[in-house]
Amino acid sequence: MQIAKKYLSEGLIQLTILLSLIGVRVDIDSYLSGYYTPLIEINLGPSSAYTQTPFHNLRDNLDGYSVHPKCPELDYFFASRRLLDEVRTLGSPRFPTQLNAWLVHQVSTTDKADSGPSTSNNTNTNSGLESTGDEARDDSEHLPESGQEVCQTSPVLGGRPCSTGACGFLKEEDDAKVKEEDKPAPLAQLAHSSTLEQESLLEGITGLSDPARQHPPTIDIDQHWSNLLSLSVTDLDDLDSLVTERLSDLDTDITGAISQDVSLHDAMVSSAGVFGVASERVEPRPVTQQQRTLFRLESTGSSHSDASPGMAVGLAALPFPSVCNLTGNVNSALGGCLDEAVFDQINQLGLEGLDTQLMGSLECIDPQVLEDLDSDSGLSLESSSGGPVSPGSSEMSSSSSSYCEDECGATGYSSEVDSVPSKGIMDYNTTWSPVDLSESVWHDHSYSSPAFFNQPSVTLPHKGIKEEPLSDVDDDGPRFDDRELSRDELRARSMCIPFSVLQIVNMPVEEFLEVLDGHGFSPEQVTLLRDIRRRGKNKLAAQNCRKRKLDAITGLQEEVEMLHAQRNKLLREKQLTAKTMGAVGQQIKQLTRDLLARLRDDSGRPLNPERFTLQCGANGRVVVQPVRRPAVSTSTGNKTDKRKKEKKQ
DNA sequence: TATCCGTGTCATTTC
């Protein structure tokens, strides 16, 4: 219904403009109010269907990943995005565009010097059109093809049928211009284009109002006027047929003129183009998100097809001493293809069957060291271990050594590093369960932190092996055993738990419960295992949560900037529309005055324009009616008041 | 020394 009302309003406005050519007075305000009312309903109506649109679906579609539904910022974020989409679907105010399009044609035919701005708009408008074409390619629901788009835009703008030939012309020129330019214009430029367009159109209106400028068309119009003036008031009944005839003539002229007028093309296309670009600025974000999602999927997929896990599996199957022996050789042979962390994990895999060695090594730990480390905050240890999340820490860790290459994976910050730690996933997958861990545990691909993959397991028996090459390479940096061990790692070590934090956190629930039940852990150990698992998962959740929050803030900032630009553009268009309407109103008044001044009443006297007006009926009949002044009603009101007073007296 | 930022952890809620 809203669309139908808009079309109806636009049609009426068109009729109004055409009638204004012959001096028919029309109440513009009523049309305007009738036109903008649906917009207000759409924008502000609390009962609007837009308001009730379930945009939770948009979370997944637009951002490429599922966002937690509880986040209030995201609610506002998506609400803002939805409002912006509504604004885009509304497009620019159609009436001034359509109106100006015709008037530009008038200017271009009369004074070519005035057509400068309109021709200068060609490039801008083309950019808008081009971008609209891109938009159409991106979202085929709204705009299937760039060529058809112009045809579809035309009725939206003014309901003018494409069969008049203007559409075909526009389409051809559209294609030519699309070939010329490939780059979409920025939003500001297009907004400027729209402004220029309307300014030029406004100039056209003023030019039409200007007697000096409208000289050539005045001759033509004067012929119509002379025909009209040949009528007397007694012949006013025949005015209807005459007006209809003149309207048909005018329509034909205008149609033919439009088919040859470039400015009209600009005017009609630019509004769509501007919004196409305005929406195009919004689109890259979802596209980027989608690409990111695809990249994540690829990364996840690569985790399954990566050769490293297979190698790790094979190595893990070896007896533990073999792995120890392999560590040095293979590490030197591969030259960093397999970093030390991998062997660390592999060594850890062998620990399960070698509890005696582990226990022996655990006894070698200096309790004082544990106390010191435990007294220290786990944060410093954790943060210095390259752990978690910030890109800065990632860069730091990644620049230190090959070991850190696995550690630099922040939670979703870099898709590049997302694919790297998949080795860790597969290692533990092969260790704990044939179940695919990427589905059972790391289902949150968007923000899964690889930090835990890279946390060193309890590999004290191989500490010497691990440190040996590193000490040769990097003597300045802190020792890895000091950097890597988190508080929970130390606790697990002190409690003789033969699992790394990474394993404890990432193993499936069933596996974890089996571990708790099947290894004869003491209640303290069980409690510690549960705490480690809980803290580890919560740490990941916190990282994801912060990442989401940052993304939401970034998105909202972009949305605010875009809405700000949109608001400024709409304000400019509103100003121009007001000026245009004022000029058109003056023009209509002037034409009506001229017409009435040249008409004669029964006694042969000219009609007083102050006392008569032209009224257009729904069937196109134009009649001269006396002006109903409010003063009359007030006078009658005064009379009734006087009568009342007299009655009272 | 104050402040900001990143991070880990806990408590709580929701699914």
Added chain:
DNA sequence: CGGAAATGACACGGA
């Protein structure tokens, strides 16, 4: 009902 996820709040360390 228990686990996982999400998130606010707090504390801590580093810049």
